[in-house]
Amino acid sequence: MPEGPYSKFRVGAALRTTSGEVFTGCNIENAAFTPTVCAERVAMSTAVAAGFKTFDTIAISSDVADTPIVPCGVCRQFLREFCKELEMLLVRPDGTFVRSSLSKLLPESFGPEWL
Ligand SMILES: O=c1ccn([C@H]2C[C@H](O)[C@@H](CO)O2)c(=O)[nH]1
Numbered sequence: 884m885p886e887g888p889y890s891k892f893r894v895g896a897a898l899r900t901t902s903g904e905v906f907t908g909c910n911i912e913n914a915a916f917t918p919t920v921c922a923e924r925v926a927m928s929t930a931v932a933a934g935f936k937t938f939d940t941i942a943i944s945s946d947v948a949d950t951p952i953v954p955c956g957v958c959r960q961f962l963r964e965f966c967k968e969l970e971m972l973l974v975r976p977d978g979t980f981v982r983s984s985l986s987k988l989l990p991e992s993f994g995p996e997w998l
């Protein structure tokens with residue numbers, strides 16, 4: 884995965900649909916900073932643009948810290964739109980990972996069924 888030119892972070896995400904397809908994404912940084920998009924949102928946007936709307940698992944990895952990466956708040960809400968109970972594999976640079984879930988990282992969440 885490419886390095887973000889400003890943060891120097893490399894983040895990758897692999898999102899699996901309930902029918903087994905995998906869509907990947909990387910963080911895409913912007914000179915104006917604010918328009919930067921995270922790997923998780925790129926992966927889900929790519930999947931939705933391809934017509935997939937049901938997901939079960941996302942793996943997220945980074946090569947920066949020794950601790951597993953965690954998705955930012957914006958991504959948690961973005962992912963929530965299509966899967967309240969999304970399983971998460973938070974991967975360390977050495978390939979080991981911890982399991983988490985969106986319902987754990989974004990409890991009592993607001994979603995489409997409210998509208
Ligand atoms: O879960 C995360 C956390 C951060 N980033 C990106 C956004 C930015 O390019 C860089 C630093 O925040 O890492 C992601 O892609 N996913």
Ligand SMILES: [Zn+2]
Pocket residue numbers: 921922923954955956957958959
């Ligand atoms: Zn994010």
